[in-house]
Amino acid sequence: MSDSPRGVVRHCPFCAEEDLWPVEEPAGGWECRACARVFTVRLDRVEAQHIPGRVAEEAALGREEQP
Template sequence: MSAVIYHCPFCAEEDLRPVEEPRGAWHCVACARVFSVTQHRVETGGIPGRLREEEEVGR
């Protein structure tokens, strides 16, 4: 899954351009790095609202 990235994770600049290779990567014009960001999953066990709901259901 690929998403739009708004800031470079290395220098925080916003001038990013998509590149063809590697697929889903971005080129930061300011620091010349090519990078990609991957999200593997959302860890639902640590969401504070969900913990509260589980406590209330368990009562």
């Protein structure tokens, strides 16, 4: 999705601690020093049609387009 270096991870998805450090391998990986796990987080896509505000916005636009 993006070529930005790495997103900021706020807590470990395994133990919820915040003692995280970036690692070189794997690329984009994070090391949790509380539970000793190394992990990556990847965003595949955002399903825009499932966002409630977006659904309401598109419905309103559809009503405006009708004569």
